[in-house]
Amino acid sequence: MYGLGERYIMVENLRFGIVGTGMIANAIAKAIVDSETAELAAVSSRQLETAQSFAKQYGAVKAFDSWQQMVAWDGIDAVYVAVPTAVEESVCVVAAQAGKHVLADKPFANLPSLQRITAACRRNNVVFMDATHFVHHPRTQKIHHQIKETLGAVQAIHSAFFFPLMDSTNIRFNPHMEPTGALGDMAWYSIRAAVEFLPANVPLKSVEVSLQRDDQTNAIIRATGLLVFENGMTSTWAAGYNAGVCIMDLDILGTNGLISLNDFVLDWAKSFAFNNPDHQVGYTLRTGVATPKDFQFIPTPSAKSQHTLMIENFVSLSRSGQQSDLYGASIRSSEETQRLLDLIWEKAHR
Incomplete structure (x- = not known):
């Protein structure tokens, strides 16, 4: 009301x-x-x-x-x-x-x-x-502001998302139902991070990718790749199920510094997979020749989980309708993420 x-x-x-x-x-x-x-x-x-x-x-x-x-x-x-x-x-x-x-x-x-x-x-x-839930966490908007204020022009994105999941009965190991396996499931977040934080509308110059498949099911269990853009920007990424460890690293390299996260997909504090209420969510900012004692941690607290915020933002879009600028931006991000994944998939099958 x-x-x-x-x-x-x-x-x-x-x-x-x-x-x-x-x-x-x-x-x-x-x-x-x-x-x-x-x-x-x-x-x-x-x-x-x-x-x-x-x-x-x-x-x-x-x-x-x-x-x-x-x-x-x-x-x-x-x-x-x-x-x-x-x-x-x-x-x-x-x-x-x-x-x-x-x-x-x-x-x-x-x-x-x-x-x-x-x-x-x-x-x-x-x-x-x-x-895609991580984009709804307040940290994402704070990073955008930090890029403008401190980081300078973004030159490169490096990300890694691994979750130990080598259960061949899982639907992700069924190539008929999930044909892109870990590439679509896990690397989606890496590609979305590139779409989110790299400047938009820069033509893609080249794509490189390597896929590893499960011996039993032929499902894709690990994917590694490189996107090179016409202006020299790059996105390097790796994702999969077979690392035996949960990794959610994201590095954003600008002309004036580096932003790093180790939980960019699911924050350690209150995502559906983790419940550590005492953990302080945020990111690390490094500039110059700072040593670890000089790294700056920027907290980005949130009273609600990023999944709940996603739901509430979706409700807001449903009320504002298709003419909203936010709605147009959301569709463009979805389509650009899928477009890049399609190009990666095509490269892997040439």
Whole structure:
């Protein structure tokens, strides 16, 4: 509820339905429950019992064993799509056609597939957002300000995202459902960091990539690469499941210094994977010939998790509509991330 003179206008929460009940769906369900502007109204799963258990856990009103029936239900306003990449487009498009706003997990099958999703949303006057959560943490905006104030022109991005996950029964090891494996799943965040922090609209000069596949399933379990832009900027990155350690490093090199993070994907304090409330979230700034005792740590606290902030920002977009500048920027970031991933994929298969 917000005030307008002496009148008050009631703004109802955005009612979500979730397609899928996996680990990420659980994380987003909690974020919806924790948000101030959204509520979880429904969930769908192939097994009704699974959907009912999920709904009970998070207080959803209704459970479905058909996502088609759920997205057609007038008891929801928006859909979070947490399904395998191979079937994501169909769910997103049908949801948009049903007049539901679409928040979709990454990656997408390819750029044309993503563009068909965003086009369906435009035609049906609903908004779309990809569920890249780290960009919603206050730290991201603070880094943008730091770049302008201190870092100078960004020359290079280096990132690494590894999570120990060598379970061949996991859906990520099914190339039919997740054809890009760790490249799409993990390196998406590295490429998104490049899109987020490198200057925009600079043509790409060259792409290099190396992929490692699982011997048993042929799934991609590690990817390493280099993007070189026409003005000399570079992005080096590595991502995968087989390092035996969680790594989330990001270095942003400017003409006047370096910004470093060791938790750029999921902050150590209050992300869905970690709960360390005493940990101070932020980044390290290095300039000149500073030794470790002179490194400057910049704290960027947040009262809410980045996943909850993502949900609340999505709700704000749904209210401001497609004409919002923020909405246009969000779509461009999604499409540029997927475009670069497509180029990397093509290079790997030449």
